[in-house]
Amino acid sequence: MAIIDKEIQSQVEKRRTFAIISHPDAGKTTLTEKLLLFGGAIRMAGEVKRRKAKKFATSDWMQIEKERGISVTSSAMQFKYKEHHINILDTPGHQDFSEDTYRTLTAADSAVMLIDAAKGVETQTIKLFKVCSKRDIPIFTFINKMDRYGKDPLDLLEELEQVLGIRSCPMNWPIGMGDDFCGIYDRQNNRIELYKKDGQRDFLCPDERGLKDPSIGNIIGDSRYNKLCEDIDLLDIAGDPFDEEKINQGKLTPVYFGSAISKFGVQTFLDEFLQLAPAPHTHMSSIGPIDTVKTAFSGFIFKIQANMNPAHRDRIAFLRVCSGKFERGMAVNHVRSGKKIKLAQPQQFLAQYRDIVDVAYPGDIIGLHDPGTFHIGDTLCAEGNFEFERLPQFPPEHFARVINLNAMKYKQFQKGTNELVEEGTVQVFRTTDRTEDLIIGVVGELQFDVFTHRLKGEYGADIRLQQLPYHLARWVGSNTQIDASKLTNLSSLCVTDQNGHIVVLCQSESTLEWLEEQNSDLTFYANPYALDSNYH
Ligand code: G4P
Numbered sequence: 001m002a003i004i005d006k007e008i009q010s011q012v013e014k015r016r017t018f019a020i021i022s023h024p025d026a027g028k029t030t031l032t033e034k035l036l037l038f039g040g041a042i043r044m045a046g047e048v049k050r051r052k053a054k055k056f057a058t059s060d061w062m063q064i065e066k067e068r069g070i071s072v073t074s075s076a077m078q079f080k081y082k083e084h085h086i087n088i089l090d091t092p093g094h095q096d097f098s099e100d101t102y103r104t105l106t107a108a109d110s111a112v113m114l115i116d117a118a119k120g121v122e123t124q125t126i127k128l129f130k131v132c133s134k135r136d137i138p139i140f141t142f143i144n145k146m147d148r149y150g151k152d153p154l155d156l157l158e159e160l161e162q163v164l165g166i167r168s169c170p171m172n173w174p175i176g177m178g179d180d181f182c183g184i185y186d187r188q189n190n191r192i193e194l195y196k197k198d199g200q201r202d203f204l205c206p207d208e209r210g211l212k213d214p215s216i217g218n219i220i221g222d223s224r225y226n227k228l229c230e231d232i233d234l235l236d237i238a239g240d241p242f243d244e245e246k247i248n249q250g251k252l253t254p255v256y257f258g259s260a261i262s263k264f265g266v267q268t269f270l271d272e273f274l275q276l277a278p279a280p281h282t283h284m285s286s287i288g289p290i291d292t293v294k295t296a297f298s299g300f301i302f303k304i305q306a307n308m309n310p311a312h313r314d315r316i317a318f319l320r321v322c323s324g325k326f327e328r329g330m331a332v333n334h335v336r337s338g339k340k341i342k343l344a345q346p347q348q349f350l351a352q353y354r355d356i357v358d359v360a361y362p363g364d365i366i367g368l369h370d371p372g373t374f375h376i377g378d379t380l381c382a383e384g385n386f387e388f389e390r391l392p393q394f395p396p397e398h399f400a401r402v403i404n405l406n407a408m409k410y411k412q413f414q415k416g417t418n419e420l421v422e423e424g425t426v427q428v429f430r431t432t433d434r435t436e437d438l439i440i441g442v443v444g445e446l447q448f449d450v451f452t453h454r455l456k457g458e459y460g461a462d463i464r465l466q467q468l469p470y471h472l473a474r475w476v477g478s479n480t481q482i483d484a485s486k487l488t489n490l491s492s493l494c495v496t497d498q499n500g501h502i503v504v505l506c507q508s509e510s511t512l513e514w515l516e517e518q519n520s521d522l523t524f525y526a527n528p529y530a531l532d533s534n535y536h
Pocket residue numbers: 022023024025026027028029030031049144145146147148258259260261262
């Protein structure tokens with residue numbers, strides 16, 4: 001193996017690139033902060049939280065906009081922990097839940113699913129889980145807030161299976177909960193981690209008899225001890241056994257219990273997660289799987305953020321490195337345009353700081369200055385001209401008609417709309433009637449505010465949005481000319497997307513069912529790619 005290959009191989013093995021998926025308030029900020037603390041990336045608890053407080057204390061988008069430098073640096077964070085290089089991708093679960101959030105998951109090799117023990121599996125988690133599970137990436141579950149009263153742990157496992165359809169394997173098991181919480185039994189290592197509110201770690205290691213060691217009862221109390229033995233017997237008999245292959249295929253989720261706020265169980269979780277989670281591996285492309293080590297530098301753009309720093313009016317494209325070694329200043333092929341470009345000022349993100357990066361390896365995320373060259377999904381490679389698999393497009397769930405209030409500013413309006421569409425903030429449609437009204441579709445409603453304020457703030461265009469009552473978009477396939485009038489009625493509207501495909505917007509599932517019955521010659525797809533027979 002060439003020296004350079006050896007170097008890349010060893011760097012790849014050290015890397016773990018993952019996203020934390022959760023519903024708002026499950027404790028993602030708290031958990032991220034603890035992970036950063038272990039890695040020494042921040043020194044004080046509260047740094048991440050304070051930033052979040054600043055960011056979300058107000059619903060005023062303009063205020064959020066001011067904090068943009070901060071919110072964006074947390075899109076991807078790199079830090080070191082023991083021998084590992086960790087890249088955490090941020091998937092905002094809050095009001096600004098958008099297509100962007102989903103797309104970011106395509107850059108992750110695994111996911112940590114964080115669940116509030118009292119609330120169980122919640123809506124936002126379900127959506128994010130589905131995106132991860134489509135890609136078959138390993139999903140690790142951390143059930144949080146065990147220091148509070150929550151649902152019965154066995155019921156939570158049942159919920160994972162019933163709601164998400166994934167089997168689970170508890171790696172540790174809580175002893176009590178709420179005021180009665182006294183720790184977790186680590187099934188793999190046969191030891192009890194005793195709960196300490198101050199975040200100190202304290203282990204109780206039974207003798208060779210394991211849980212049968214009677215001294216455990218003396219320490220944790222007989223009733224807790226008996227309950228623990230009963231639970232573990234049940235899990236041993238009826239639960240899913242640990243199976244690394246199934247975990248790697250995303251078919252089995254290892255489950256850990258803990259309490260992020262007091263760090264309890266977090267370091268044990270992190271250590272085990274880093275052992276089990278996959279290092280970056282091959283990505284599929286137009287010429288087959290791309291080897292992380294043997295192929296020269298390559299990567300794809302999964303997110304574009306304009307005007308991160310309003311003072312500089314910069315636009316940053318986020319690239320996930322998939323193969324080879326990236327070196328600052330290198331010239332690469334921009335496959336879509338066929339042009340050679342020099343990557344001069346790449347940036348990497350560490351906690352709240354942005355740094356110029358000199359080298360990067362597979363799994364790393366780098367920010368590239370984008371003068372308007374990049375589109376989401378673009379491939380960059382040092383050699384050859386292959387393209388990575390297309391990124392999924394997610395159907396919008398909210399729609400609004402756009403009214404341009406100032407005809408004199410039409411150019412700015414058009415430029416802003418185009419750029420925000422390229423960035424993936426909104427999807428655009430046109431009505432099929434004579435007026436060809438502009439309609440925007442978004443995954444999360446806050447994107448409406450974002451769109452309006454950014455058009456005004458960054459492009460000087462004034463608009464009004466008239467929200468429409470539709471919640472489903474379906475791309476329509478047919479062998480013959482489609483009669484748009486058949487698809488428009490009181491509860492549906494026929495439009496075209498930016499590529500001219502016919503799309504129908506429906507108020508509800510029942511509207512869609514009715515349309516399907518009435519138009520048996522048409523096929524309705526949730527994704528535009530399904531129209532493309534070349535798409536696999
Ligand atoms: P998010 O990013 O997923 O939205 O959640 P975040 O970390 O902000 O946590 C949401 C709330 O849950 C916070 O309380 C946080 O302190 C609390 N929390 C997180 N982990 C735990 C835990 O292990 N145990 C308990 N009991 N609470 C936890 P808050 O009142 O909204 O904010 P704050 O006043 O604590 O800052």
